[in-house]
Amino acid sequence: MPRFILNINDIEYTVEAPERMPILWVLRDKLNLTGSKFGCGIGQCGACTIHVDGTPVRGCCVPVKALEGKVLRTIEGVPTEHPVKESWRKLDVAQCGYCQTGQIMSAIALLDRKPKPTREEINRAMKGNICRCGTYKRIKNAIKEASKNQIA
Amino acid sequence: MKRRFFIQTVSLGSSGFALGAAVPFLGSNDSLGKKVVFEPNLLMSLGEDGIVRFKYTRHEMGQGSFTGLAMIFAEELGADWEKIQVSQADYDEKYGNRLYGNTGGSGTVRRMWEPLRELAATARTMLISAAAEKMNVPTEECFANNGLVIHKPSKQRVPFGELASLASHQEVPKTVTFRDVADYNIIGTPKKNLNQDKILDGKLQYSMDVVVDNMVYACIVRAPIMGLDVISFNAEEVKNIEGVVDVLQVSNRLKEVDESDTKTSMRNGVAVIAKDTWTAFEAAEKLQVEWTDSPLENGNMESIENDLAMAKGNSATYTIFETGDVVDEFKNTTSTFSRTYRNPFQAHALMEPMCATADYKKDRCEVWSSTQHPNRILQRTGKVVDRPISFFLLHNLPCGGSFGRRFYDDFITEAVVLSKMLKRPVKVVWNRKDEIATSGYHALQEEEHTVSLGENGKILGWRLREYMSAQTEELQWAFPFQIYYNTQRLQEVVQVPFRLPIMAWRSVQAHPHALGLESFVDELAKYLGKDPLDYRLELLENQIEFPKSFGEKRFEVNFNSVKEILVPRAIRVYKELSRLRNQYVTSNGENTLGFAGHSFGPTFAGQMAEISLENNKLQVHKITCVVDCGLVINPQLAANQIEGSIIWGLSALYYNNITLKEGKVEQQNFHDYKVLRIDKSPEVEVIFLKNEDAPSGIGEPGVPPVAPAILNAICNATGKRIRKLPIIGIDNLELA
Ligand code: FES
Ligand code: FES
Numbered sequence: 001m002p003r004f005i006l007n008i009n010d011i012e013y014t015v016e017a018p019e020r021m022p023i024l025w026v027l028r029d030k031l032n033l034t035g036s037k038f039g040c041g042i043g044q045c046g047a048c049t050i051h052v053d054g055t056p057v058r059g060c061c062v063p064v065k066a067l068e069g070k071v072l073r074t075i076e077g078v079p080t081e082h083p084v085k086e087s088w089r090k091l092d093v094a095q096c097g098y099c100q101t102g103q104i105m106s107a108i109a110l111l112d113r114k115p116k117p118t119r120e121e122i123n124r125a126m127k128g129n130i131c132r133c134g135t136y137k138r139i140k141n142a143i144k145e146a147s148k149n150q151i152a
Numbered sequence: 153m154k155r156r157f158f159i160q161t162v163s164l165g166s167s168g169f170a171l172g173a174a175v176p177f178l179g180s181n182d183s184l185g186k187k188v189v190f191e192p193n194l195l196m197s198l199g200e201d202g203i204v205r206f207k208y209t210r211h212e213m214g215q216g217s218f219t220g221l222a223m224i225f226a227e228e229l230g231a232d233w234e235k236i237q238v239s240q241a242d243y244d245e246k247y248g249n250r251l252y253g254n255t256g257g258s259g260t261v262r263r264m265w266e267p268l269r270e271l272a273a274t275a276r277t278m279l280i281s282a283a284a285e286k287m288n289v290p291t292e293e294c295f296a297n298n299g300l301v302i303h304k305p306s307k308q309r310v311p312f313g314e315l316a317s318l319a320s321h322q323e324v325p326k327t328v329t330f331r332d333v334a335d336y337n338i339i340g341t342p343k344k345n346l347n348q349d350k351i352l353d354g355k356l357q358y359s360m361d362v363v364v365d366n367m368v369y370a371c372i373v374r375a376p377i378m379g380l381d382v383i384s385f386n387a388e389e390v391k392n393i394e395g396v397v398d399v400l401q402v403s404n405r406l407k408e409v410d411e412s413d414t415k416t417s418m419r420n421g422v423a424v425i426a427k428d429t430w431t432a433f434e435a436a437e438k439l440q441v442e443w444t445d446s447p448l449e450n451g452n453m454e455s456i457e458n459d460l461a462m463a464k465g466n467s468a469t470y471t472i473f474e475t476g477d478v479v480d481e482f483k484n485t486t487s488t489f490s491r492t493y494r495n496p497f498q499a500h501a502l503m504e505p506m507c508a509t510a511d512y513k514k515d516r517c518e519v520w521s522s523t524q525h526p527n528r529i530l531q532r533t534g535k536v537v538d539r540p541i542s543f544f545l546l547h548n549l550p551c552g553g554s555f556g557r558r559f560y561d562d563f564i565t566e567a568v569v570l571s572k573m574l575k576r577p578v579k580v581v582w583n584r585k586d587e588i589a590t591s592g593y594h595a596l597q598e599e600e601h602t603v604s605l606g607e608n609g610k611i612l613g614w615r616l617r618e619y620m621s622a623q624t625e626e627l628q629w630a631f632p633f634q635i636y637y638n639t640q641r642l643q644e645v646v647q648v649p650f651r652l653p654i655m656a657w658r659s660v661q662a663h664p665h666a667l668g669l670e671s672f673v674d675e676l677a678k679y680l681g682k683d684p685l686d687y688r689l690e691l692l693e694n695q696i697e698f699p700k701s702f703g704e705k706r707f708e709v710n711f712n713s714v715k716e717i718l719v720p721r722a723i724r725v726y727k728e729l730s731r732l733r734n735q736y737v738t739s740n741g742e743n744t745l746g747f748a749g750h751s752f753g754p755t756f757a758g759q760m761a762e763i764s765l766e767n768n769k770l771q772v773h774k775i776t777c778v779v780d781c782g783l784v785i786n787p788q789l790a791a792n793q794i795e796g797s798i799i800w801g802l803s804a805l806y807y808n809n810i811t812l813k814e815g816k817v818e819q820q821n822f823h824d825y826k827v828l829r830i831d832k833s834p835e836v837e838v839i840f841l842k843n844e845d846a847p848s849g850i851g852e853p854g855v856p857p858v859a860p861a862i863l864n865a866i867c868n869a870t871g872k873r874i875r876k877l878p879i880i881g882i883d884n885l886e887l888a
Contacts, residue, residue, distance in 0.1 A: 001394075018394070018431070025430035029369070034361035035354015037552070039503055040584045041433070044822035047503065075354035085352045092344050092788050095796055096214025097351030098358060098503040098552025123831035130822060132503040132553045133214045134799025135792070136833035 004064050008033070009077025017064050024048040024059035027074060035075035035101045039130065046129030049102040050074045056109035058128075075101035084108050087145035095133035103129045107143050116147055189316040192275040192324075194247060195268075196225070202299065202313025204231050207241040210264070211255040211524050212347070213554040214796075215851040216789035219346045220261050221268060223785055227338040228272035228331055230279075231312065232299030238346055243526035243546040254525040256559055256656065258753055258849030261785060265846050273328035275319075282318035283310045298337070333783070333844050342788035347550060359507040359549050360581070362520040367509065367577035368397050370570055371432035373439050374421040374590040377815040378653050381420045383442040390424060390439050395431035399424055399439070402569055410535045415623055415653045416592050417532065418562040423570055429581050436583075451815035459648050460598060463619050468644035472628075476640030481604045481613030489679055490602035491672050494876040495664035497652060497810035498594035499819070501827055504552025505582040510567035512537075517544050517571070521564050522551030529561040533568050544568075555800070556656030560592060588825050589817040592655030593810050595624040599668025603639075609680040611639040616668070618643070621650040627660050635714065635722050635751065636673070636691045652812065658800050659752060659855035666750035666856030667863075667877065674748070674864040675873060684864065685730055685747050692723050713754065717845070721756040721780040724841055725749055728778045729758050736760075743773055746865025752853035755781040757794070761861040765869045769888035772802070772862060774835040777854055782845040791838040794854040798836050801858025803828040806880045806887065832887055 001016045008031070015030050022041075027033040027050070039047030041060045048059035051073040078085065084107050094100045103126070110117055110125035117125065122143050131139070190198040195207045206225055212218040222238045225231075243252060250267050276296050283301035284291040293304050300309045333339075350356040375381070387399045399422060406417045422441050426432035482488065508521035517539070523529050526548055530541045551558060563580060570578040598619040604612045614636070625645060634643065657663070677687035695715075729747055736745065744765070749758030762774045777794050784790050807826035811818045819825040859877060867873045874882055 021428075021430050025428060028361075029428040029430070032363060033354075034357075037358075037504070038360060038429070038581075039505075040822050042584075042821055042823065045503070080349070080353055088352055089344070089348055092342075092348060092792065094214075094345060094348055094351045095216070095792055096503065096551065096553045097347060097356055098214075100351050101354045104352065126830045130503070130827055130829060132501060132555075132800075132827060134796035134828070134833075136799060136828075136830040137795050137836050138792070139830060140833075 002065075004068055006064070006067060006072060007070070008072040009074060015064070019065035020063050022060050023050065023062050023064050023067055023072070026064045027059065033074055033076055037098055037101060039099070039102075044130070045099070045102075046106060047099050047102040049105040049129065051105060051109060054109070054112065056106050075105060078104065078108065082108070083150045084111065084142070084146045087142040087149060091138045091142045091145060093135050093138040093142050095135055099129060099131045099133070100135075103131065103139055107139070107146070111143070111146060111150060115150060117143065190275075190279075190319045192278055192319070193271045194251065195271060196229075196275060198275075198312055198316045198319070200313050200316050202232075202311055203235050203237055204229065204312070205237050205239065208238055209241045209247050209252040210260045211522060211526075211548055211554070211558070212240070212550040213255070213522070213524070213558070214552075215260070215793060216345055216786065217255070217260040218550070219343055219789060220785045221264055222346065223338050223343055224261070224265065224268045225272045227336055228269040229276050230296030230298065230331070233338050233343065235299055235312075240548060240550070243530070243544075243548055245527075245541055249527070252526065254528070254559065256524050256556065258755070258851040258853065261847045262753065262849050269330055270328065273330055274325060277325045277328050278319045278322040279312060279315050281322045282315040285322075286310060286315065286318060297335070339783065339785050340787065343786050345789060357549060358504055358552055359509070359520060359522045360504055360552070362507075362509045362549070362579060364509055364511055364520070364577040364579070367579055368425050368427065368574065369429045369432045370423045370425050370566070370578050370580045371429070371436040371583060372402065372421045372423045372566060372580065372586070373436050373441055374419040374586060375443060376590065376817075377446050378415065378419060378651070380443040380446065382422055383444060385422050385439060385441040390435050393431070393435045393438065395427045396435045397425040397427060398574065400570065400573060402566060405536050406532065406565075409538070410532070416560045416562065416655055418536075418565040418569070419590060423566075423580075425570070425574065425578070432581070433583055446815045452812050456596065456650060456812070459650075460619055463646050463648045466646050468617065469647040470645055472643040472645060474642045475637070476613070478613035478615055478640045478642035481640060482602070482615070485604040485606065485612055487605040488602055489605060489676055490600065491675055491875060492598055492600040493664075493668040493671055495595070495597045495667055496808070496877055497596045498657060498804055498808040499588050499591060499810050499825060500555050500557040500655075500657060501588065501822070501825060502551075502553035502555055502557055505584055505587040506557070506563040507579065507581050508564045508567035509577060509579040510564075510571040511577040512568060512571035512575070517568055518547070519544055519564060519568065520547045520549060521567070522549050522554065522558055523564060524554055524556075524559045528559075529564050532561045533565040536565055537568060537572055555658040556660065557591070559656050584822070585820040588819050588821060592653035594657035594663070595620055595627070595654045596650060596652075597624060597664040599664055601668060601672040603676065609682075613640045613642070615642045616644070618645050619648050620645060621654060622647050623654040624661075627654065627656060634669075635719055637695045638691050639696065652810075652817075658797070659852040662750055662752045662852070662856040663804065663859075666748065667859050670748035670750060670857065670860035671863055671873075671875065674746075674860070674867070678867075685726065685733065688747075688749070689723065689726050689730070692719055692726065695719065717754050718751050718756060721754075722749060722751070722758075725756050725758040725778045725780055728839065728841060729760055732760055732776060732778070736762075744865050744869035746861045746863070746868055748857040748860035748864060750853070750856035752849065752856065754848035755779065755850065755853040757853040757857055759798075759857040759861040761865045763862060763865045763869060765866060766888075768884045769886050770866065771888040772834040774837065775858070775861070776837045776839065777857075778839045778841065779850070779853065780841045780843055781850050781853065782843050782848040784840050785847055787840065790840065790850045793850045794838045795836045797852065797854025798858055799828050799833060801855045802832070802834075804855075805859040805862060805877055806832075807878050809878050
């Protein structure tokens with residue numbers, strides 16, 4: 001089985017995996033980094049969102065082979081005190097919480113790109129993340145809150 | 153408002169419950185090896201460190217009762233909220249049904265309200281007598297608050313931790329007095345979801361995240377139609393795929409060993425066992441299974457339409473209730489008004505697909521999964537492998553949404569059966585398409601309301617015929633209370649032979665029921681030239697009689713509580729909505745409003761929808777929900793539940809539609825089974841009416857009014873009445 005060297009959350013991992021295996025399953029089943037979730041497997045729900053070189057991607061759709069030499073960040077690599085997590089905490093966004101790690105990764109990527117996003121920009125960036133518990137109102141508010149609080 | 157709990161004293165002996173569960177255990181050790189000196193009941197222990205460890209004996213699925221139950225307990229104990237540690241209890245029959253019954257029907261807080269307070273008050277009483285002994289003062293002069301026992305006259309205070317040892321030697325009281333609601337300082341305050349921090353760091357462990365030594369992963373290709381069996385499959389070809397461990401046929405034995413309901417139990421299928429989830433998923437795609445022939449009629453939507461149309465002429469299968477002689481009224485009047493409303497099959501599409509891990513050994517089977525009904529699931533799974541409930545150790549983990557789905561045993565039985573076959577731990581993971589296409593569903597159902605009208609539009613008789621499958625009837629435990637009893641009523645069921653498995657789904661029967669009733673009342677008001685909101689109040693305030701008898705007495709409905717609790721709540725909610733409407737019309741006015749309300753259990757929720765509709769493009773701007781649910785334990789998490797329910801209701805209104813072709817579900821994933829996304833989510837405001845009655849449930853009541861409120865608004869805006877869900881696509885309607 002092929003071997004890959006991956007840079008995840010500033011740690012170098014060596015894993016053996018089929019080259020077509022999506023990074024989501026490498027993270028979850030091989031590295032026990034289970035914060036990234038499985039929801040659909042076809043890029044529809046966003047539960048598996050991680051950052052690759054700072055860009056949000058759906059981990060269920062990107063094969064591990066494509067990620068060598070890239071910088072990966074998962075929810076486990078985002079500090080607890082990160083302003084986005086803080087605002088999520090303050091607004092008590094999560095219900096079941098299953099979609100929230102993906103939501104947070106999408107929100108961070110948005111705010112990194114657009115520190116003061118408009119309503120439309122929030123909708124566009126977050127549209128790929130489904131929340132069946134229906135926390136959308138609080139997600140929107142938490143993004144606005146984080147946008148206010150982040151260090152410029 | 154009446155103060156119901158003002159110095160309420162209960163005798164513990166009568167139920168035999170609190171005493172039984174309140175035997176103090178001395179000097180046991182908890183899992184950390186820390187000395188626990190006061191363990192007055194099955195749910196709580198107090199260490200010398202002053203930490204109150206509380207066990208949560210229900211299932212947390214995002215509804216927040218993990219936090220809510222701890223708040224109730226801490227409040228009644230007089231504890232310091234910062235010193236409460238909550239953990240999930242593994243399922244154990246020792247808790248009994250009262251403490252570890254099912255989690256559903258928005259009933260966790262409602263059903264735990266009394267037992268938790270009895271247990272906590274017992275513990276508090278013992279702590280107070282310990283403190284009195286220590287301070288050498290009379291017990292009556294002491295009270296507990298914020299983790300301290302305080303001697304009122306001298307203001308001396310002792311922290312709980314210092315009392316732990318002494319408290320365990322106190323006599324268990326025979327009666328306890330509950331704290332006065334006026335003294336509450338935890339209940340009614342916004343407390344953070346206790347799982348929030350773990351969730352944000354990706355550290356909350358769900359069933360999907362379970363790892364057990366030596367475990368393998370299973371993906372099952374299930375019978376596309378319930379009841380089909382496997383004839384053959386290409387085992388060898390799939391076994392040769394790298395990473396595949398085995399390919400095994402799994403059969404539902406439940407029918408052989410138990411006559412009871414198998415419609416929601418495990419399907420027959422073929423399991424691909426692999427070294428990781430993805431390999432199991434991929435290999436399952438390569439599996440070719442030949443199935444036995446479909447025994448189904450009703451395999452497609454046309455035949456369902458035909459059956460529904462035929463049923464219209466049938467007489468009722470049974471009567472739910474009848475007051476007076478409604479049928480005679482129909483014979484005698486010339487003027488009737490009748491409308492029919494349709495709810496489609498809908499899937500749960502919970503965010504975390506089902507998952508269960510089992511480790512079946514000779515003397516015990518350990519299970520890691522998430523279930524709303526551990527007792528039922530273990531009992532039914534036990535029958536399949538011929539073992540009693542006590543054979544299982546179930547770790548009931550929080551889940552990524554359930555909405556009724558995890559009431560059922562199929563996914564847990566699968567893991568247990570496979571682990572037994574393979575003699576090693578097995579994790580069964582459902583793919584999304586398994587969850588959408590081979591599950592159980594919210595029922596397709598029609599509600600036909602007919603009234604006979606006399607002079608001045610007076611209703612002389614009101615008949616509701618419900619067209620549903622036999623299995624849907626079983627969900628009538630969630631029988632939605634009817635609240636309009638200002639005339640003679642008849643409610644009857646006509647069975648239609650749908651065979652798709654039916655399961656509980658957030659708000660269950662209240663959803664189709666509200667769609668019918670609350671659209672109909674609106675239509676009727678308009679037909680009579682009345683304002684729909686005022687008309688509801690007119691009906692509610694002029695009740696003439698409540699049913700005394702019940703057709704065939706299939707259901708327990710306490711009409712007294714309808715009269716005493718529900719109708720007054722409905723009136724309060726509609727009055728508040730009227731006030732909001734007046735305020736809205738004066739301050740705003742360009743959007744169109746629609747109203748609807750419904751009960752779920754003793755909770756009543758009413759909604760005001762603000763929409764605009766131009767060139768067939770619908771925009772729902774805001775939904776305001778007014779709720780009367782008795783005492784609100786945690787306003788923050790309760791509001792979350794209503795907000796989420798509204799989003800759930802919108803998905804059901806706009807998109808959710810499971811259709812059949814040759815007996816099989818046609819939808820597979822979120823691309824063809826759409827749910828609401830953030831860009832279409834409206835503004836939501838939640839208003840709780842102040843009420844100090846016992847708390848009555850919050851997880852589901854927000855769902856039922858959504859569809860009728862918006863449909864009523866659409867009719868107000870365009871004159872067009874839609875009577876069928878989902879609505880997107882009907883008459884070219886789109887979302888703006
Ligand atoms: S699991 Fe990747 S988008 Fe749904
Ligand atoms: S919080 Fe449950 S799915 Fe989003």
